[in-house]
Amino acid sequence: MLTEAENNKKKVGEAAVAYVKDGMTVGLGAGSTVNMMVETLAKHLHKENIQIHVVPASIHTERLAKKFGIPLTDFSEVEQLDLMIDGADEVDQQFQLLKGGGGSLVREKIIASAAQELLIMVDESKLVATLGRFPLPVEILPFGWELTAKKLAELGAKPKIRGGEDKPFVTDNQHYILDCSFGEIPNPQSLHNQLKGLVGVVETGLFVDMVSTVLISSDGEVSTLSKK
Ligand SMILES: O=C(CO)[C@H](O)[C@H](O)COP(=O)(O)O
Numbered sequence: 001m002l003t004e005a006e007n008n009k010k011k012v013g014e015a016a017v018a019y020v021k022d023g024m025t026v027g028l029g030a031g032s033t034v035n036m037m038v039e040t041l042a043k044h045l046h047k048e049n050i051q052i053h054v055v056p057a058s059i060h061t062e063r064l065a066k067k068f069g070i071p072l073t074d075f076s077e078v079e080q081l082d083l084m085i086d087g088a089d090e091v092d093q094q095f096q097l098l099k100g101g102g103g104s105l106v107r108e109k110i111i112a113s114a115a116q117e118l119l120i121m122v123d124e125s126k127l128v129a130t131l132g133r134f135p136l137p138v139e140i141l142p143f144g145w146e147l148t149a150k151k152l153a154e155l156g157a158k159p160k161i162r163g164g165e166d167k168p169f170v171t172d173n174q175h176y177i178l179d180c181s182f183g184e185i186p187n188p189q190s191l192h193n194q195l196k197g198l199v200g201v202v203e204t205g206l207f208v209d210m211v212s213t214v215l216i217s218s219d220g221e222v223s224t225l226s227k228k
Pocket residue numbers: 029030031032033034086087088089098099100101102103104105108
C-alpha cells in the first residue's frame with residue numbers, strides 16, 4: 001500500500017514517461033521521484049516497444065536503469081539530448097528551480113543544459129512564490145571547505161556541511177555540499193552568479209531559465225504547467 005506521497009510520485013512518473021518517444025536520448029535526474037519513475041519508464045518502453053538511450057545523473061540512477069534493462073549512454077557518444085526528466089526541491093512562479101536535495105545537482109545541471117527539454121516532476125508542496133524555503137545546496141571542493149563556508153556566510157547564507165563536520169556527505173563527484181539558508185531568493189540568477197564567483201564553489205542548485213514543463217501531482221491527480 002503506497003502512502004499519499006508515494007502515490008503522488010508514482011502518478012507524476014506515469015505522466016512523465018508519456019513524453020518519452022522512440023529513438024530519444026533521455027537524461028534521468030536523481031532523487032526519490034526519479035527512483036520511482038525508472039521502473040515505470042522500463043514498463044513503458046517494453047509496452048510501447050520503444051528504444052531509447054539514457055544518460056543518468058547519479059550512480060544510483062545508473063544502477064536502477066541497469067537493473068531495469070534500460071540502455072545507457074554518455075557524453076562520449078552524444079552531444080545533445082531530446083529530453084531530461086528530473087525532480088526538484090522547489091519551483092517558483094517563473095519556473096526557476098532549487099535542486100540538489102538528493103546531492104546530484106552538478107550532473108543534473110550538465111545533463112539539463114544539453115537537453116532540448118527539461119521536464120520536472122514535483123508534488124504541489126514544492127511550488128513556492130519565491131525560492132529559498134528549502135536550504136540551497138551548493139556543491140564545493142572538499143579542500144578548504146571551512147573557508148568556502150565562511151565566504152558563503154559573508155554573502156548572507158547560514159551554511160551547513162551536509163552529513164556533519166565529522167563525516168561530510170561526499171557526492172558522486174567526490175565533492176561536499178553546503179546546504180545554505182539564504183532566506184528568500186528573489187533573484188536566483190544574481191545569487192547564482194555571486195556564488196559561482198567564489199573559489200571553491202563548483203555549482204549551485206539554482207536552475208535558472210532551464211525548465212519548459214512542470215508536472216505537478218496533488219491527491220493522485222497530475223496537472224501540467226508549460227512555459228509559453
Ligand atoms: O535535485 C535533486 C537531486 O539532486 C532531486 O531532484 C530533488 O532533491 C528532489 O528529490 P525528491 O524527488 O526525492 O523529492
